[in-house]
Amino acid sequence: MTGQPNARLCDLFGLAGWSKGELARLVNRQAAAMGHPQLATDTSRVRRWIDMGEIPRDPVPRVLAALFTERLGRVVTIEDLGFVRHGRAGKRRDVRQTDNPDELPWAPERTATVLTEFTGMDLMLNRRGLVGAGAALTAGSAIASSLHDWLRTDPRKTDTPGHGLSDPLHADPAGHDRYEAAPIGWQEIDELETSVEVFRAWDAARGGGLQRKAVVGQLNEVGGMLAYRHSEPIQRRLWGVAANLAVLAGWMSHDVGLEPTAQKYFIIAAHAAREGGDLPRAGEALSRAARQMVHLGRPDEALDLMQLAKSGSGEQVLPRTQAMLHTIEAWAQAAMGRGQAMRRTLGEAEDLFVSDRGDVPLPSWMQTFKNEDLYGMQALAYRTLAEHEPAAAKQAQYYAQKAMELRVDHRKRSLIFDHLSMASACFIADDPEQADRYARLALSAMGANSSQRTWDRLREMYRLTARYADYAKIKDLRERIEVALPKDQARKLGPRSV
Numbered sequence: 001m002t003g004q005p006n007a008r009l010c011d012l013f014g015l016a017g018w019s020k021g022e023l024a025r026l027v028n029r030q031a032a033a034m035g036h037p038q039l040a041t042d043t044s045r046v047r048r049w050i051d052m053g054e055i056p057r058d059p060v061p062r063v064l065a066a067l068f069t070e071r072l073g074r075v076v077t078i079e080d081l082g083f084v085r086h087g088r089a090g091k092r093r094d095v096r097q098t099d100n101p102d103e104l105p106w107a108p109e110r111t112a113t114v115l116t117e118f119t120g121m122d123l124m125l126n127r128r129g130l131v132g133a134g135a136a137l138t139a140g141s142a143i144a145s146s147l148h149d150w151l152r153t154d155p156r157k158t159d160t161p162g163h164g165l166s167d168p169l170h171a172d173p174a175g176h177d178r179y180e181a182a183p184i185g186w187q188e189i190d191e192l193e194t195s196v197e198v199f200r201a202w203d204a205a206r207g208g209g210l211q212r213k214a215v216v217g218q219l220n221e222v223g224g225m226l227a228y229r230h231s232e233p234i235q236r237r238l239w240g241v242a243a244n245l246a247v248l249a250g251w252m253s254h255d256v257g258l259e260p261t262a263q264k265y266f267i268i269a270a271h272a273a274r275e276g277g278d279l280p281r282a283g284e285a286l287s288r289a290a291r292q293m294v295h296l297g298r299p300d301e302a303l304d305l306m307q308l309a310k311s312g313s314g315e316q317v318l319p320r321t322q323a324m325l326h327t328i329e330a331w332a333q334a335a336m337g338r339g340q341a342m343r344r345t346l347g348e349a350e351d352l353f354v355s356d357r358g359d360v361p362l363p364s365w366m367q368t369f370k371n372e373d374l375y376g377m378q379a380l381a382y383r384t385l386a387e388h389e390p391a392a393a394k395q396a397q398y399y400a401q402k403a404m405e406l407r408v409d410h411r412k413r414s415l416i417f418d419h420l421s422m423a424s425a426c427f428i429a430d431d432p433e434q435a436d437r438y439a440r441l442a443l444s445a446m447g448a449n450s451s452q453r454t455w456d457r458l459r460e461m462y463r464l465t466a467r468y469a470d471y472a473k474i475k476d477l478r479e480r481i482e483v484a485l486p487k488d489q490a491r492k493l494g495p496r497s498v
Contacts, residue, residue: 005050007082010051012080024045024046027060030063030067034063053082056083065081066124073125074125077114104146105147105151106271111226111268114268115219115246116223116224119217119249137263138263140290140301152311193244199218200244204411204412207449209256211252212255219245236277238276239278242272243270243273243278244281244365246266246268246269247365250268257452259296262292263289280314280363282312283317287309289305291331294335297335299333302332302335306325306329310326320362320366321369323349323350323369324374327374333381353374368411370406371406373414376403378395379403379422380421382396383428386425390428400425413451415445416442416446419439420454422435422438423442424461427464428464436474442461455485458485462481
């Protein structure tokens, strides 16, 4: 007990709108439903949690997390409630006095627990039909500052003794209430890695909405498997599966507008990748969080994350991976109107891309970054810069055309983005005829895609049509967009359009 109010629990308690007596009764009822009928909480106990900073014993934190998750319609974890677990050497930090609310980085023994807990809460939101939004994003600068030194260290040299055990199989107590821990072998690992490829292909073709729950469920299962300490080779591959699934869960969550949830998954992915000794994958996971920040209009936060992603990817990072990281940094620079810096960064990306001799096999998560993806990101960066420098629209058109000519696989969402980049660049370049053509191609493909990000980009392009609203074709295009947009997106167009 700290003797000080638990500010985080107090804030959530205020949002929930319960009285202390109501919360006590709900805790007892929920605990019984979770298999703990002996729990007896009263109003005075709740008061001590909130006003005196008392940290209740298990299972109360998990019971409270479930109650607040259901009440608020977004994932609420034990850390969100201000109940800080023991970290390295038993030290405890007061997260209420820091800009690092997730207490990053997590101690190694906590990563699997956080992963399992968070995915379990996320799945509960799905089952109850709740909307997992409403939390605040952690600032990119806070994440970068917290993870700066941690990402540069070798977990095998700095983490707790016994981590990555290769001796007799061992199960962590943290996983027992959630999963019946049991050993797995190479065949199960192969099957898990195959499932990642299936999910990744589906996401690229159809967007993240339709398979997000399946990915989160698979990640939850892997979290339980990680509670069992296998031999080091299997354990490292299992951490790799966890990192890949967490990136997918984050990307799919971002794709459907669950932004705080997406950010949490990207951070989980970075931790999992580092646990498996794959620093390039950890850097790529953080670069996803940076892309998310640019999309949300926070490019300065994205640049903080990109500095961490690039410098923390380790010495084994391949040139093509470095090229991909540079394109994201360039997009953030373009969003801030830094044309000279953007062009320099894109030039470095091109040099890195062509310098990859292909003598080292690409990891599975980089095999989709091909020539067309480099061109697509260049088109997006120049299209974004064109908002500040209209002359950049011509370059955006050039790279968008090159990207579209090479799109021969089934990644339809990427082609939609290329069409929207081209349409927007054409509008800025005063070519409404071409803009109309590519806008309609994008619009016709979006009905079969569950990506909210494509609608966000379409809405950005729609804004550029206002200048040509008196043209018959463009007037018809605007009307078609207004009808096609989901209701929440259509409201953002303004009362005149809707």
